[in-house]
Amino acid sequence: MDITSILYPVLSIGGMGVVFGAFLGFAAIKFKVETDPRVPQVRECLPGANCGGCGYAGCDALADAIVKGDAPVNACPVGGAGVAAKVGAVMGIEAGAEERKVAFVKCNGNCEAAKSKYEYFGIKDCEMEANLAGGSKLCAYGCLGDGNCVRACNFGALRIENGIAVVDEEKCVACGACVKACPKNLIDLVPYGSPVRVQCNSNDMPKVSKDNCSNACMGCQLCARNCPEQAVAITNFLAQVDYSKCTGCGTCTEKCPTKAIKHFN
């Protein structure tokens, strides 16, 4: 056996390895991209759920945007004030206090209250049901209860209860994934602990909305007229609460004939 038959392979393959290694090492220096050392620090502070609630592709993208100055330090809706303070410390900026928000489903058209147009036997998907004559409920604005928001939620904060979606406010982090998922645009982000909310989204005429659902807001003005703070206004036959003015006295909820405006918390 000739010694060269061992030597050549070892030398050539080993040589290739050394050459490629040296080449890559050289390339790593030559093509080095300067990254801001604050990016990984900011990234450390963020929750890391990659929920996309901030509007960026994920926590890495948000960290990048914060360091570049494209996004404010409190841009993460999930982390709230705690994370904003930590990110602010890294960036050397004072974080403004941000009030906590939660998702709220503006519909109480449950199986007893809402009348149906037809019986839906298709795939359990709100978007698909909404494409079939606007869904199986007579009310064109109501929750279809097929759970697109439940599937969109990364935090298990939503559930379907008696045919409508309900938010668990303790688990909700206001990332906004459900807001985007709802084909009826029924979900809003409201201040956490706000006492009075309108659990209806119907802009139908009073007679129509009353026929469609016994829990609907008919726009009767009783709440708006009786509110001592003028915090409730009616637009398009639907009551709307100004959360900054509402004191939670409960006058409107007592006067409401259908209990569409309700006391929470």
Added chain:
Amino acid sequence: MRLIAILITAVFINNYVMSQFLGICPFLGVSKKVETAAGMGVAVIFVMALASAASWLAYNFILVPLNLDYLYNIAFILIIASLVQFVEMFIKKSSPSLYQALGVFLPLITTNCAVLGVAVSNMQAGYNFIEAVINGVGGAVGFALAIILFAGIRERLERNQILPAVQGFPLALISAGLMSIAFLGFSGISLL
């Protein structure tokens, strides 16, 4: 004519995923969304064209003259891994937007066996340089076609109610098998 025949053979008849079962790992791993599947497909086209060129050069100008062609596996792995590393660094520096689109997929491709497979099949078929590159691009286009079609199927499956027993990967594997049977239809065509 021969080049077109090689291209069509690589894309449809000898599809790397569907009839040779190479590159199954990224095929199942990155096929949840059409968007990411398309990104992966484009990255594979890019890397496979470069890898088949580089491995052809290394095989014919280093290994064959030294009578070391039996070491092709080790040499190809070395070449492909360092090539992908280098391409990643180069793109990161020269074109950040391209890096945004392809960057996350590039490290995944380092260990993609379809890339090694194309280098080996080029060598075994005795292709010349241009034929080898065409075969590499064709194989990668076939991979991209398969992964994008598969991602489309999986996106639709997500919306359905599925038996709990086959949810997730079992169903993905069943649909991949059915797709493979469909691609079997191409095997009746013989162009080369």
